[in-house]
Amino acid sequence: MLVGTVYADWAYAFVVYDGNTYVISKELVGQSQIGSLIGKVTKYSDREGTYSGNFSNRYPKGTEYYEIIGIKVHEAIAVKEKDGLFIKATYRGEYGGSRYDWISYLPYVIVVLLLLFGGFIMKRKFIR
Incomplete structure (x- = not known):
């Protein structure tokens, strides 16, 4: 008999912004390409599940999202790493969780x- 909680691994690292999923890439975004602040991570969890708000399975609460100049938000956004670098996150589709907490x-x-x-x-x- 299995006792305790079983955790599954996520298929990929991602952030959720405004009800949409963005997959984290390895592509850096230059400082000159960073536009306006558009949001922040409101919930972090490394446990597979469905969450609400601007959720991430990689970044802690408070991590900032930015527009990338010349790219539509529906295509990609930039996520600010803790070391001040920006990483590109590419649109994957609508998120299955709730948009609101x-x-x-x-x-x-x-x-x-x-x-x-x-x-x-x-x-x-x-x-x-």
Whole structure:
């Protein structure tokens, strides 16, 4: 009997940006080709699974994504390595996980609950 958690290896290193998967290449991107900051890794895991947000199986939370000048974001992006170099990540397709983390919805849930609670209190106040 197998006890404990079994981890599978990912087929390749990647980042997820805006719901799309980008495979990490070995190609460096020159500083002069780096455009605007477009996002950051919001979740890292080396355990195979489906995650939400700007997820990566290679880079830690906070790793930055940049546009590459002259290349559409839907084709490739640059990922900033910890040593300050930029590596090209090529578009692979849509990511199977959610684009948003549940925490993204939390403020809306709180507002709705407060409105419902406030309405309930007001209704009870006027019924008396």
